[in-house]
Amino acid sequence: MMMNSTPDAAKLNWMTTRLDAALGWARKFSIFQYPFVTACCGMEYMATAASHYDMDRFGAGFPRFSPRQADVLFVVGTISHKIAPMLRRVYDQMADPKWVVAFGVCTCTGGFYDNYATVQGIDAIIPVDVYIPGCPPRPENVLDGLMKLQEKIAAGKSAADPSAGRPAEFQVPHRPEAHL
Amino acid sequence: MSDAPTLTAVLQARFPQHVLGTHAYRGQETVVLKREGWLKVARFLRDDPAMAFDFLMDLACVDYLKFGRSQSSAPTLTTPSPLPYFMTPKPQAERWERVVSDDEFRFEVVCHLYSSLRNRRLRVKVPLTAADPSMPSLTGLWKSADWFEREAWDMFGVTFTGHPNLRRILMYESFQGHPLRKDYPIRKRQPLIGPVN
Numbered sequence: 001m002m003m004n005s006t007p008d009a010a011k012l013n014w015m016t017t018r019l020d021a022a023l024g025w026a027r028k029f030s031i032f033q034y035p036f037v038t039a040c041c042g043m044e045y046m047a048t049a050a051s052h053y054d055m056d057r058f059g060a061g062f063p064r065f066s067p068r069q070a071d072v073l074f075v076v077g078t079i080s081h082k083i084a085p086m087l088r089r090v091y092d093q094m095a096d097p098k099w100v101v102a103f104g105v106c107t108c109t110g111g112f113y114d115n116y117a118t119v120q121g122i123d124a125i126i127p128v129d130v131y132i133p134g135c136p137p138r139p140e141n142v143l144d145g146l147m148k149l150q151e152k153i154a155a156g157k158s159a160a161d162p163s164a165g166r167p168a169e170f171q172v173p174h175r176p177e178a179h180l
Numbered sequence: 181m182s183d184a185p186t187l188t189a190v191l192q193a194r195f196p197q198h199v200l201g202t203h204a205y206r207g208q209e210t211v212v213l214k215r216e217g218w219l220k221v222a223r224f225l226r227d228d229p230a231m232a233f234d235f236l237m238d239l240a241c242v243d244y245l246k247f248g249r250s251q252s253s254a255p256t257l258t259t260p261s262p263l264p265y266f267m268t269p270k271p272q273a274e275r276w277e278r279v280v281s282d283d284e285f286r287f288e289v290v291c292h293l294y295s296s297l298r299n300r301r302l303r304v305k306v307p308l309t310a311a312d313p314s315m316p317s318l319t320g321l322w323k324s325a326d327w328f329e330r331e332a333w334d335m336f337g338v339t340f341t342g343h344p345n346l347r348r349i350l351m352y353e354s355f356q357g358h359p360l361r362k363d364y365p366i367r368k369r370q371p372l373i374g375p376v377n
Contacts, residue, residue, distance in 0.1 A: 081352070081369075081370065081372055082350075082351065082352045082372070084373055084374065085372050085373050088373055088374075115359075116359040116368060116369065116370070117350075117351070117359070119371065119374070124371075124374040124375055125373060125374045
């Protein structure tokens with residue numbers, strides 16, 4: 001039942017909002033993701049992206065294989081020291097605003113690969129917004145992480161932001177040559 | 181099985197100066213060879229019609245530094261073991277023995293050969309010293325030796341003379357040392373970018 005004091009919204013042709021709120025709302029449902037898939041977590045990522053769990057419900061159903069067209073970097077699988085510079089380069093080539101999801105325990109911490117070859121968590125190389133643990137994480141877990149990322153996007157927050165407060169030992173210098 | 185002489189017996193009779201020893205376990209034959217005779221024996225194994233080992237299935241390396249020494253005080257099966265079954269050391273009688281001493285020959289290159297014609301397999305081991313861990317390359321005989329030998333070089337630092345392209349295959353070029361050697365520091369990290377974590 002409509003209250004008499006409030007205007008009938010259906011008859012109005014205009015609305016008001018904050019610009020950042022509108023942008024955040026638009027962005028969180030148009031996630032163009034770059035899947036950086038290196039290992040077995042990729043299978044679980046595919047399961048989540050496919051029709052049964054349907055990542056497209058969250059507007060994240062359109063993987064882009066060019067970092068220049070991507071908003072969110074999905075790092076899926078173990079990152080070795082050998083491939084770390086390439087991951088950093090892909091991240092550097094993405095345009096702002098950008099977000100990073102660490103998918104699986106290997107990307108979060110190195111997992112059980114505590115050895116000479118493996119990066120002990122990709123946050124040593126690039127800033128990470130959402131950590132999804134699991135070996136591999138179940139699709140529900142991934143979708144939960146995706147929704148947390150959406151909240152972060154809607155709020156206009158990003159770990160790439162210099163004001164996000166990254167610890168000094170994990171500051172990674174800007175590399176303009178990576179954009180060439 | 182036929183009563184034909186075993187592979188190891190044939191090799192023992194034909195190359196007595198190169199064969200250090202042989203053993204077999206459930207029909208899986210192993211021959212331990214001197215490095216100097218390896219290429220000659222390998223050519224015989226590949227080209228002789230009775231052998232016809234046309235496929236080098238695998239080539240790997242073992243580092244015997246400290247081998248077996250940490251287990252000397254470990255409990256045996258005679259006392260109830262606190263360890264799970266797969267970590268419990270086997271009784272001494274079942275312990276397999278090396279032909280050469282671990283102190284003198286630190287490394288051992290292990291090759292697995294297969295004959296698709298005869299449907300037979302043979303394991304060949306070549307002990308190498310710590311001072312000179314090198315042996316002739318098999319790339320001239322079996323093409324598949326190429327990446328195996330690069331891996332053995334990368335992980336253990338065994339050089340293969342005559343290899344056309346003996347570069348690291350798994351680690352990056354700037355990596356120092358050989359990570360699967362038993363004296364490589366277990367906590368040593370050499371990241372290309374980012375902090376040493």
